[in-house]
């Protein structure tokens with residue numbers, strides 16, 4: 001894997017004013033104010049402080065486990081659509097991590113928080129979950145590598161950004177602490193660095209229409225991240 005470029009640059013970085021340099025930075029700027037609202041969301045602050053209310057954590061994890069299902073399918077589409085084997089390898093390794101370590105975390109956290117199989121089954125999808133899943137399905141069905149990357153980059157880069165803000169301070173309970181370390185550890189950092197560099201690699205190959213499609217998916221994904229965190233504080237369907 002190539003060395004990770006700077007992926008945890010502060011959100012106050014000088015704005016990228018055009019799409020001809022690093023596409024990732026340009027897209028991130030274009031997704032404001034949602035990007036900053038997502039990575040500095042109340043949920044992430046409470047997670048780092050270890051003060052997330054249990055019912056908020058339960059709601060978030062039940063919905064997020066469903067997010068992960070669609071996310072893995074999107075990863076599969078990216079693996080299939082990638083233009084070279086060198087790209088399929090890190091994507092596949094990442095899919096393996098999500099379906100092993102990360103899935104184990106969910107199951108242990110459900111147990112610790114008293115989330116039963118019945119609760120998981122009977123809790124309806126929040127509209128934020130449905131919307132995010134629809135967006136991931138849309139990206140997956142394009143079977144277009146840059147479009148798949150756009151949504152994957154948002155999901156992983158935004159999570160690394162908020163998790164890095166813990167800066168080594170971890171809350172006591174594993175339900176909180178491990179959700180942070182799953183999104184800020186050397187493997188994850190390396191993967192996100194590579195993923196962002198992939199978007200930057202394919203960026204210059206896009207014509208205006210293709211770049212517009214990537215931008216549209218990226219911006220809607222950032223808005224979906226923000227809405228997903230908001231949903232954890234809403235005690236109802238939407």
Ligand SMILES: Cc1ncc(CO)c(N)n1
Nearest residue numbers: 064067155156159225228
């Ligand atoms: C909603 C959401 N976005 C991103 C991630 C990181 O994979 C996640 N687990 N959930």
